[in-house]
Amino acid sequence: MAYILLYVDDIILTAFSDSLRCSIMALLASEFAMKDLGLLNYFLGIHVTRHKDGLFLSQHKYAEEIIDRAGMSSCKATSTPVDTEPKVSSTSGAPYDDPSHYRSLAGALQYLTFTRPDISYAVQQGTLDYGLHLYPSSVIDLLSYTDADWGGCPDTGTEGARTLSFHLDKVVL
Incomplete structure (x- = not known):
């Protein structure tokens, strides 16, 4: 059994055995220009760290890049991922000066929460260090x-x- 995750020109390939993985790689390389980058480390904004019991998936770097793009790098982190203030209505406040910049940031945060449903609510509060531990x-x-x-x-x-x-x-x- 083998699994292939393909996004545009990025591929993750994992297989039941190394020989199966190598044969699939050879077949793909005969059709496409490819480069084997070794063990999975970073894919679509997700950093993968191996530990003795499994894997840890984190989007810390990706989330920091979004914060930098928003010009909020100097903001203080929150001690809790839960909103402690009243909700903001869509009619409160002034319209955003740069709608295209806002849409870009909203899209980046949307991707972050699509890939991490466990933090979809808390992401607005600045939860950079959360991740997903995968164990057998x-x-x-x-x-x-x-x-x-x-x-x-x-x-x-x-x-x-x-x-x-x-x-x-x-x-x-």
């Missing part, structure tokens, strides 16, 4: 929570969090 496991049920503060929107007044539940046939690390 025999557990085949995955429970995911999203829209953690969906009910706190002052404009819509909607309530509730959503829960997604999946059953996996096999978990491979």
Whole structure:
């Protein structure tokens, strides 16, 4: 068994055995100009660190780059990822001076939260050091929570969090 993750011209390839991985690499290299960068280290803004029990995935560097682009590098980090102030309405405050810059930052934060649903609410508070630990496991049920503060929107007044539940046939690390 092998898994290939392809995004534009970036590829992650993992296989059940090194010989299978090498044969797939050879087949791909016969069709495309490729370079084997070795063990996975950084992919699409996600830094991968190996430890004795598994992997740690972090977007610390990517999040710092977003903060730099927003001109907020000198801001103080928060001690809690939870909003401690009242919510801001879409009608409060003055319009942003540079809409294209704002849209670029919003898109970057959207990507950050799409790839990290566990911090989708907390990302607005500056949670740079959070990450995802991956360990081998025999557990085949995955429970995911999203829209953690969906009910706190002052404009819509909607309530509730959503829960997604999946059953996996096999978990491979």
